[in-house]
Amino acid sequence: MDVIEYLKGVYEAWIDYPKREGTVITDKYRIQQFLGLGSYGLTYICMDVDSGQEVVLKQAKPSKGKVGRDLLYREIGVLGRLSHPSIQRCLASFEYKKQLYMVTEYVKGQTLEDLIFERGEVFSEQEALRFVRRLMEILSYVHEQGLVHLDIRLPNVILDGDQIHLIDFGLASHLGEPIRAKFGSAEETTHREIAETPNDLYAIGHFILFMLYSGYNSDNFEVELNSGWEDELTVSPLTKHMLRKLLQIDPPYTDPQQFVRDLDHWLNQ
Numbered sequence: 001m002d003v004i005e006y007l008k009g010v011y012e013a014w015i016d017y018p019k020r021e022g023t024v025i026t027d028k029y030r031i032q033q034f035l036g037l038g039s040y041g042l043t044y045i046c047m048d049v050d051s052g053q054e055v056v057l058k059q060a061k062p063s064k065g066k067v068g069r070d071l072l073y074r075e076i077g078v079l080g081r082l083s084h085p086s087i088q089r090c091l092a093s094f095e096y097k098k099q100l101y102m103v104t105e106y107v108k109g110q111t112l113e114d115l116i117f118e119r120g121e122v123f124s125e126q127e128a129l130r131f132v133r134r135l136m137e138i139l140s141y142v143h144e145q146g147l148v149h150l151d152i153r154l155p156n157v158i159l160d161g162d163q164i165h166l167i168d169f170g171l172a173s174h175l176g177e178p179i180r181a182k183f184g185s186a187e188e189t190t191h192r193e194i195a196e197t198p199n200d201l202y203a204i205g206h207f208i209l210f211m212l213y214s215g216y217n218s219d220n221f222e223v224e225l226n227s228g229w230e231d232e233l234t235v236s237p238l239t240k241h242m243l244r245k246l247l248q249i250d251p252p253y254t255d256p257q258q259f260v261r262d263l264d265h266w267l268n269q
């Protein structure tokens, strides 16, 4: 690494350094906990001191400059179009000391990633398909609004009691738009795919595999997920059929409702 790159890294880490707990933004949002540093934002749990409500505050990463702001503006625009009990509402957006912020509802509960990998939750085939059927209701709503989520993954699905929430609309695109790869990722400049519902269905296929592998005894989870799930998992022929279509091994579902019909058929048999 040359000296310039090194100094740039040090400078970025310094300007992106998370704010301390207790810091108050615009006299209204008191920072309670830093949640994480994403590809273009810093996210905190805050207390809205006026309403006493816990909210999530996302700040565009200062080091990403205009690009970070544009991506956060985009996410604000996407959330503004959505109104669904399982999707966090955008409560406000504002500029403060030349920084852009977005305020959304705080979703309590645990991500599917934490449930499976930290708490060791195991999902049977039926439980996994029932869960995904409910997730498809949320996703169908998103698709009906002309959007594709493009980041359906275990950490972006939260279970709060019996309620499922879908979060992280940072990559969401309008149907037919060219897909932007995750900011800073290796494919950033090479991705040319168009955003379509099968992109989300493909991710749903992987999502189901992760849920089904929760009951699989092995030390080498990742490797096996990418290789022989058809040999390793014992699932019904219809589940295998659905997975092969979702994962585009067989001709994919062109309409998500075809998948929902197959799911309903499985669940009602």
Ligand SMILES: Nc1ncnc2c1ncn2[C@@H]1O[C@H](COP(=O)(O)OP(=O)(O)OP(=O)(O)O)[C@@H](O)[C@H]1O
Residues within 6 Å of the ligand: 035, 036, 037, 038, 039, 040, 041, 042, 043, 056, 058, 088, 104, 105, 106, 107, 108, 111, 155, 167, 168, 170, 182
């Ligand atoms: N509304 C929310 N309620 C609860 N937790 C949230 C909410 N929004 C984000 N989080 C959590 O905050 C953390 C940071 O989220 P954020 O979307 O900023 O970045 P990321 O998802 O980690 O990265 P990237 O932006 O690169 O996808 C994640 O752990 C996420 O689960």
